[in-house]
Amino acid sequence: MSMLRKLNGPQTMGNSRAFWAGFVAMLAIALLYPAVSDPYDVGNVAYLLIFTLTALGLSLMWGYTGMFSFGQTAFFGVAGYSYGVISINLAASGAMTLLCLLGAIAVAALFALLLGYFLIYGRVSGVFFGIVTFATTLALAAFFGQTAGPEWAIGQARFNGFNGMIGMPPLELPWSGDVIVLEGNALYYFVLGLLLVIYLGLRVLVNSRFGNVLVAIREDPLRTELLGYDVRKYQLVAFVIGSSLAALSGGLYTAWGQFIPPASMGLPAAAMPIIWVAFSGRQDLTATMVGTFLLLLMFQTITVYSQQYALILMGFLLLLTVLLVPSGFVYGIARSLSLIGRRDKPGPEPVLRAGAEGPSS
């Protein structure tokens, strides 16, 4: 019961009955959507939902804890390749594919723990935190890009350089003696369920005592330590959780398309989560989730005509956000509609400020 009470609190917008009524209505629409749409579109929407998990992870790290990670794609990619390596070598099917997904997330989480440990305990903070995580994802992209030769393989799983790894199985869910292959509608419901659980779980987390400490660290790490908190431990936990959500995205994406390329960790890909989250409103999970979904939908619609234009538009949106609504468009709109914002702030904050202060101790 006390867990449920934490769904609402100072760290989330939308704590009113009206909000939750709207939430239930949206959920109902999402549940009914496959009934009124064709499976191809439904699969596409599932694909968009997969990426919102990466955005939620970044919101937790950047918006709530003040750690500007530019490396979400690194964990996305590591989990994607790990899923390939594990599932191909085990020739996985059925419930085993889900275990492979968990294994892939575990590999990426361990990587996040190591990288995070050296960064946070090495007192790398602010923009340098962003630079190192960014360099990490670019280095990984470059590394996997040169794995074209047959010698680059783990067991049966070939890396295939720029073309990316292929041939991993889709996720399969055992269901009353049978298995459901997670694609189309089934994948959609699976991802929707995951997103629902993670969104609600993160709301509880940020409104808990733990979340209170995270936002305190964002505001002033030294003050937080002076209250007796081991700031770096909290930062590391937030970093691992946030990065693991990117890993979940990466694993799901790879299983969805049975494909993971190095470009998923390259420059344009790495910039995307930053743009989604900055545009949406990094300091709020709901704003991040809604904004990211809308941006992805728009991006995908435009990409059909021209990928270059879509990228330019993304850059332009980031510019507009920084100049006009530094706290994020969705966040800003929700607040001005007085959709329950309880915090009256002194004024707009520069978009990169929390990042520039970053983790320190």
Add this chain to the structure above:
Amino acid sequence: MTAILQTRALGKHFGGLSAVSDVNLEVAAGEIHCLIGPNGAGKSTLFKLVAGTYAPSDGEVLFRGENVTRRKTYERVERGMSVKLQVPSVFRELPVAQNLEVALQRKSSGRALEREKQRLLEFLQLQDDADRPAGILSHGQQQWLEIGMAVALEPALLLLDEPTAGMSPFETERTGEMIKRLNAEGMTMLVVEHDMTFVRQIAQRITVLHLGRVFAQGGIDAIIADPRVEEIYLGKGHGH
């Protein structure tokens, strides 16, 4: 009286410059101990050595009988220290009440926490500002809020670095009242200060630092009457 805090031959050098050297300081349980001295005397450096935000070059810090020289700041806080820095550092975007909650949740939860929070808001006279972001409070109010956060930990020793810096005379006076009230409830304090009016208002014992060393130590009356102390404050044009 038992010493709650002791430093033994404590020193800190920055390159060739020795900011603090050979300081033996003793703070007895229950007292308000003021650390005074002209600008550059090493007060803030000594304060940071005690709080653990600086590591000493020499010597030891003992807190409640334990050697905490190698302990990190948060570990010292866990052991019963609480620190208010000179520059007000509150969680600017968080509501005033939540600022206090972050501190209070270390000791209590639920209704007990709510009760404590209301009591502190009242003590700090910030009831009307509970839901406003701490960043829009006045400078003096932010200082009080930070004192409130430090006090919320129910520390055995409260360290205050120039708690009245930038305050109006009225606010300074009120801060002195707060400090005396907390002391009357049994809180031991080490206060760095160079406003002598304020020191007269609160101090029970005083350590005078000069050029990084202990220059004089004793009761408030003896120190004020000491002509040498007056000289280092006034004689060299460092008057305050």
